[in-house]
Amino acid sequence: MRNEQKWLTDKISGVYLEKDNIIEIVLFQCIIDYVEVELDGKIKLQKIEENDATPKLTEKWNQFYTELKEHYNIIKNTIPKMEKNSADLFDKISLGDDNITFIPSFEGDNINLFFSQIWKIDDEIEKIKDEVLTWIVKNRGFLWS
16 A cells, blocks of 8 residues: 655665654644645634624634644744754864863853753753653644645
8 A cells, every 4th residue: 555645755765764753743643744735824714794693612622723833833943943053052162082071162060051051951841852752642633634
């Protein structure tokens, strides 16, 4: 059987990934594809007409689209920026064979404080990812076209 979801197989093929990474990639890519391809990058709220027979349904869709816009932005912008900040901090250190040393411009800095900054960012990234992943699963019923 051939998978037609090329947007997804391009992200997970050819490399070994742990299952938690696969889950994250699949769910995040579902949101990216839904917004960029199925919605053509345009997240629009629906108008509730006076004679609308299903205003509550329209309200639910509008709430979904509002939250979708926020979560899409987190996936595309917030998380990558935070991951880059963490990687940039980590790049400022040199890992030797048996010890960790700062590159010359960081001599004398407190290494524990430095690593605590990295861990704090990484912990915040994981909290944000958990929130977004939970939102995606809870709202999966809206992701159809």
